[in-house]
Amino acid sequence: MGVIIAIIVFGLIVTVHEFGHFICAKLSGIKVLEFSVGMGPKLLQKKKGETKYSLRALPIGGYCAMEGEDSTNSDPRSFRNAKLWKRMIVLVAGAMMNFVLGFVALVIMVSVFEKNAPTTVVRDFAKIRNEDQSISYSSMSYETGLQIDDKFISIDGTKVFSDIDLVYIFDTLNPGEAHTVVVKRNGEKVTLENVVFENTENGSKYDFAIYGKKKNPLTVLKVSGDRFMTMSHVIGLSLKQLFTGNMKKDDVSGPVGVVSVISDTAEQSRNVSEAIENILYIMSLITINVGIFNLLPIPGLDGGRLLFCLIELVRRKPVKPEHEGYVHLAGMVLLFSLMIFATYNDIVRLVTGG
Known part of the structure; x- marks a missing residue:
């Protein structure tokens, strides 16, 4: 099937x-x-x-x-x-x-499948409730300069167009590493040096949360456009690797591989909704x-x-x-x-x- x-x-x-x-x-x-x-x-x-x-x-x-x-x-x-x-x-x-x-x-x-329209703007940071019921931050990115309402522009030179970019980038990061992060803050571009992404309580790299806007035609189009830009950027980088010889020969795939990827994606999904x-x-x-x-x-x-x-x-x-x-x-x-x-x-x- x-x-x-x-x-x-x-x-x-x-x-x-x-x-x-x-x-x-x-x-x-x-x-x-x-x-x-x-x-x-x-x-x-x-x-x-x-x-x-x-x-x-x-x-x-x-x-x-x-x-x-x-x-x-x-x-x-x-x-x-x-x-x-x-x-x-x-x-x-x-x-x-x-x-x-x-x-x-x-x-x-x-x-159809998103509960809200995800953004790339910081909504909150990881916190710990102390014994005296006070709240302290377990988020290293907060402690090293990131703030609520910062919008990600780039991380270590890699541009961030959508939430998918954040997923791609964070898949390659290691907890505790220092990064150069460019954000939009109060309408201005701000460069933050030595930002560390780590939840000191559980070791996770994801020590912040991003906003999700209520879905309407405009926000859906905006998120879709941002994700389109993300995919175009990733494809552009892949083509650059291909033509500069930096892509491994085993990574080159043709029509058979494309069909195989789509087939595996459909078969490995947990239900029909996820498959679609x-x-x-x-x-x-x-x-x-x-x-x-x-x-x-x-x-x-x-x-x-x-x-x-x-x-x-x-x-x-x-x-x-x-x-x-x-x-x-x-x-x-x-x-x-x-x-x-x-x-x-x-x-x-x-x-x-x-």
Whole structure:
């Protein structure tokens, strides 16, 4: 069951991306030859008007094939004969739809599954009731400079956009360590040195509590937007590690790994409600990742094609289709090599249980 859910989620992410290209191409008057969900052998195909709609066997991608994408074409409705601004919108539309899907998933998650709208503002600190009934603080962060109503901006240089950032950061902290914390206090940015996060009574790193606002449309949108920024930031850091060689090869994952993660998330949840919440979280993370990755200026990706549009904008004339085609072909070879390597990693992990 988990695998079926995973394939549906992954298929939705791909379909939404390709639909962005498709609908913008149609609205721009560009001729769409085929809209396909999946890759490989055809399972179903139906032609409506000038466009074929296909469902293919391998749920690892999809495509929106337009007339004259990679060659000069006399058809006035071909992609290359469309106005430059229309082509740029079509290229960006896939990633934008991924971002919309991710944001919608976060809105549903916050509005349905959160009791309140969590913030990054300190509400209280850990306390101890003494024998004489007086109250003293067991919170080291309070003792080392943090105050109630401080809003976290960054911890040790890592920006804090949402409560999820705090979870990520605190997963790597050790009790008793000193940290540089930047907060917003009384409307001003304040830097606090040597802040220690530790509850001296139980040793926990979480020695403070944050506010939760009452949910309404505005607070739900605000929290969802903050979490969107968190995910984008984390994905950006991961991509930086990938391209600078700082990411371990065993951490690289492909479509098989993505399906496996979604499947495990669904199956390991304690109940249906938790499963839906976890799947929405994973789906939002993956679809934002797909959107950002596709906008990178890498040949073969939407971002690579967009780069050639920008070059055309500056040069006032397009790059020769055959020259651009060679560049995209080289990019696709590299991308498929990376996908094969990632898939190999995924299969090894599945077989070895790693």
